Amino acid sequence: MMLMEETEVAQAALPLAAFRAHLRQGTGFAEDGLQDVVLESFLRAAVSAIEARTGKILLKRDFRLTLASWRDATGQAMPVAPVDAVTGVAVLDRDGVERVVDPALYRLERDSQRPRLVPVAALLPVVPQGGSVVIAFQAGMGANFDALPADMRQAVMLLAAHYYEYRDETGLSAGCMPFGVTSLIERYRTVRMLGGGAA
Template identity: 55%
Template sequence: MMLIEETAPAAEALPVAALREHLRLGSGFEIAQDSAETAALTGFLRAAMAAIEARTGKVLLTRRFRMQLDDWRDRLGQPLPLAPVIAVEAIEIDDGAGTVTQLPVASWRLLPDSQRPMILPTGVILPHVPRRGMVSVVFTAGFGADWASVPADLAQAVLMLAARYYEDRSLDGGRGAMPFGVTSLIERWRQVRILGGRGSREMRR
């Protein structure tokens, strides 16, 4: 499976002001509001978001992804590797010989789920993927477009982790371990990943 993030969260959606306040309260010092410091805080927030999303499989701010598979994991239903999924925009099958076919919307449906959303066939099974072909699924996932949409515990975990990155910015390997407080906040959001979104041919290798 290959998962490509096609859009990124807008910088304005990131809680830079909240992180600045969190750092001020934690250190007792005012954090500068110049452009260089703002850019640094934005970078720490993006890194913290990426780490939290990787641990939980949850997309915090809405954006578009493309999942590419060499085959369906199961033609009775294909799990998506991220949640919550808002919409599946397109499903395409490349036959490996230059022909790409977009599946009719009427041939599949999205089964929403907080842990493992799925694409299900409206008929008996999902369409055949040629042996040298590939299937691509374009979907939009996330809790919302603004930070207020992110669940409170996940939002707090991001701030705490970004603050740790900020404090450890001069240390080599400072981003290796996730603080216990952060892991406690995200624990209920974590999912057990069995096979993920891998295609059936990939599983047989």
């Protein structure tokens, strides 16, 4: 399985001004925007870390999922949520020759934890031996930062501020995330049941 971002989070979707205020940085100076590039990088890092921890995409963008075979031909679980739309499915043979699958043959089964691509009939299209299937889709909780739930917005701000405050610290353990952030995002984490076999 390979999940690729087709589009990145637009700069306009990131709350730079709100983040400056959160950090209590001074305003009204000629250098107001001097650190914007640095602040943007911390916001992007915080968004990415929270998405990785929860399996939820915060800001809407396009993705491409490539699979060597279906995990379950009666319905393929998507690796992230929430998925807004499946924009295309294509099957490739071992030589890379692509065949676009008719959208009438599949549909998106929406779910806050594990959305699935399911067949309209019995099974999803056959993936040739040595071939692959590519699913193009759009996922995200909101088109901009203000559209996110309040707890997710706060978690991003807290984590980005943590990265900013400890940007020179090398002694922090790998994957370090402040307790306030983990408690805010806990309810969004994917719950796996039955060892993930059916997911």
